[in-house]
Amino acid sequence: xxxxxxxxxxxxxxxxxxxxxxxxxxxxxxxxxxxxxxxxxxxxxxxxxxxxxxxxxxxxxxxxxxxxxxxxxxxxxxxxxxxxxxxxxxxxxxxxxxxxxxxxxxxxxxxxxx
Amino acid sequence: xxxxxxxxxxxxxxxxxxxxxxxxxxxxxxxxxxxxxxxxxxxxxxxxxxxxxxxxxxxxxxxxxxxxxxxxxxxxxxxxxxxxxxxxxxxxxxxxxxxxxxxxxxxxxxxxxx
Numbered sequence: 384x385x386x387x388x389x390x391x392x393x394x395x396x397x398x399x400x401x402x403x404x405x406x407x408x409x410x411x412x413x414x415x416x417x418x419x420x421x422x423x424x425x426x427x428x429x430x431x432x433x434x435x436x437x438x439x440x441x442x443x444x445x446x447x448x449x450x451x452x453x454x455x456x457x458x459x460x461x462x463x464x465x466x467x468x469x470x471x472x473x474x475x476x477x478x479x480x481x482x483x484x485x486x487x488x489x490x491x492x493x494x495x496x497x
Numbered sequence: 498x499x500x501x502x503x504x505x506x507x508x509x510x511x512x513x514x515x516x517x518x519x520x521x522x523x524x525x526x527x528x529x530x531x532x533x534x535x536x537x538x539x540x541x542x543x544x545x546x547x548x549x550x551x552x553x554x555x556x557x558x559x560x561x562x563x564x565x566x567x568x569x570x571x572x573x574x575x576x577x578x579x580x581x582x583x584x585x586x587x588x589x590x591x592x593x594x595x596x597x598x599x600x601x602x603x604x605x606x607x608x609x610x611x
Contacts, residue, residue, distance in 0.1 A: 429600075
């Protein structure tokens with residue numbers, strides 16, 4: 384079974400500051416890992432995903448995440464926050480070789496202050 | 498390429514009334530998912546279809562929820578009768594059906610049960 388823990392339900396940063404959103408996963412088999420972003424009253428949009436290729440994954444809008452097996456982590460980062468990054472971010476895990484079911488974390492709401 | 502289409506976007510009903518949600522996936526996507534998203538939570542899978550077959554409905558409350566995907570394209574999710582606790586956002590997603598494929602989400606239907 385898979386599970387995801389997102390540390391911090393709310394994160395606040397200043398515009399131009401580093402964004403770091405934390406995700407730890409649990410999986411009994413090699414995982415697929417995803418980060419999605421959700422803007423108000425919208426569905427989820429894929430930011431990036433890890434599928435066992437490069438451990439450093441680059442996504443859209445300047446975001447990237449690094450898969451660290453030893454730490455069971457897949458933290459999301461962006462060097463410089465922009466006001467438009469304010470949204471809710473969800474980490475999700477799927478099982479390689481298993482079903483396509485994704486298990487989502489509870490989300491982290493990012494606020495960007497001017 | 499058109500995205501996942503859902504309707505209605507918003508629905509307000511009295512408790513004990515029936516309600517239905519409709520989803521049209523991305524063309525060519527064989528796999529369709531219905532997720533439930535409660536306020537402040539990540540999406541939770543209700544049911545997954547591969548073509549017209551429901552392959553994972555273990556989380557669907559079958560006493561009041563039903564779903565169908567006739568002809569393996571559009572899908573309808575129904576609740577009868579609705580309860581106050583069903584107030585949530587119902588998300589539809591689709592994918593090509595390969596392991597690790599991205600799931601593309603629709604905008605969701607926000608249901609309010611009074």
